[in-house]
Amino acid sequence: DAKTTQPTSMDCAEGRAANLPCNHSTISGNEYVYWYRQIHSQGPQYIIHGLKNNETNEMASLIITEDRKSSTLILPHATLRDTAVYYCIVRVNSGGSNYKLTFGKGTLLTVNP
């Protein structure tokens, strides 16, 4: 699976949009981009994923560049409850037995009042 690079930490004001970047310059054509987050002491939580097109759900939006070498997770109106470590992961949705979803160190997003 392709390696990802994320900033170690970011700050955001409550009510503002939080834009979390992720570089995945070695991504291949059949690899999806996934985002998860982990609030302190809890299990990670799935947020969103995409392949080529931008995606939006009730939690966030995912913007993938045209060359697919980077992406941005957008939380449109950040709240204090969004303070968490956000993980960007790229992997092939190929099924089979070679399943290893690798989590890096992620970005610690702190939402300030």
Add this chain to the structure above:
Amino acid sequence: NAGVTQTPKFQVLKTGQSMTLQCAQDMNHEYMSWYRQDPGMGLRLIHYSVGAGITDQGEVPNGYNVSRSTTEDFPLRLLSAAPSQTSVYFCASSYSLGGEGEKLFFGSGTQLSVL
């Protein structure tokens, strides 16, 4: 639905003791997995299963044993606990491998200390 349930939430062991971390899911998910998380590090895959009777190793399998006799349960066994196994353990499941079904659902974790 309860989702993914892990027990116990906390456990203290002495070096050499054995124990089983329990994981159960009620979503009829085929895929289940175990991760460990150490301070300042991401999650590392220990073992995973793609269905009842089928298991495979992840990144850090040494010292751990798993089996999958039912779809619902995926216990993780520590045969002889070592201080290096002090960590937080997470169990995760998903509906399927590949395609749109590959969203992992995580349990709330088991914090294990080995003295």
